[in-house]
Amino acid sequence: xxDAARAAFAEHGAGAQMExxxxxxxxxxxxxxxxxxxxEALRDALVEASFDEKIxxxxxxxxxxxxxRAIERCFEVCAATQERDRAWAAALAAMxxxxxxxxxxxxxxxxxxxxxxxxxxxxxxxxxREDLVATDMPPLFCGLASVVQAGVPGWRRYLDLMLDGLRxxx
Numbered sequence: 695x696x697d698a699a700r701a702a703f704a705e706h707g708a709g710a711q712m713e714x715x716x717x718x719x720x721x722x723x724x725x726x727x728x729x730x731x732x733x734e735a736l737r738d739a740l741v742e743a744s745f746d747e748k749i750x751x752x753x754x755x756x757x758x759x760x761x762x763r764a765i766e767r768c769f770e771v772c773a774a775t776q777e778r779d780r781a782w783a784a785a786l787a788a789m790x791x792x793x794x795x796x797x798x799x800x801x802x803x804x805x806x807x808x809x810x811x812x813x814x815x816x817x818x819x820x821x822x823r824e825d826l827v828a829t830d831m832p833p834l835f836c837g838l839a840s841v842v843q844a845g846v847p848g849w850r851r852y853l854d855l856m857l858d859g860l861r862x863x864x
Contacts, residue, residue: 695719695729696743699736700779707780712736744779745801748772752808762821764812766857772835773853776842783843806831822860 698718702710712733716723730736751771758764776783809828816822834856841852 695721695726696740699740700743703737703740704779707784708737742798742801744775745805748775749801749804749808752805752812756808756811756815761812761816761819765816765822765860768809768812768831769834769838769853769857773838773842773849776839777849780843783839820862823862826860 695715698720699710699715701718702714706714710733712726712730713723715736716726719726726736730739748771752768755764755767758767806828809831813822813826813828817824817826838849838853838856842849846852
């Protein structure tokens with residue numbers, strides 16, 4: 695059901711309907727409502743699953759030998775996910791307006807800890823600004839989400855501009 699919901703929300707964003715999710719999942723709409731009382735509950739479950747995927751992706755970046763490439767990949771993966779999943783992009787863009795960062799505190803703590811590790815490695819290598827901190831990452835992801843959500847062609851250019859701002863001054 696979550697795969698069907700992900701496809702529906704990726705295609706239609708907030709306009710996705712529970713009936714579309716049910717049809718894609720091959721179940722009755724009542725079955726969808728038995729698992730998720732509202733469309734918002736279903737969307738929240740998708741966002742929570744997306745955060746878990748993001749956590750796993752960032753965890754994998756800890757194995758990247760090049761600290762700058764790990765930071766760069768963190769943003770690239772986030773942007774690519776936003777491009778194909780409108781619900782995820784909308785959730786990140788909403789965070790810029792003060793919405794909670796993740797459905798649960800465990801996810802928030804885990805992601806921030808991983809980002810702190812990536813940033814510490816990059817600082818030790820001298821490839822990022824000394825004043826970059828893990829709490830800077832969510833607003834940067836949100837800004838990127840806004841660009842992707844707006845459908846701006848060539849979001850990679852905006853990502854490059856943002857990444858240039860993370861490098862240490864010359």
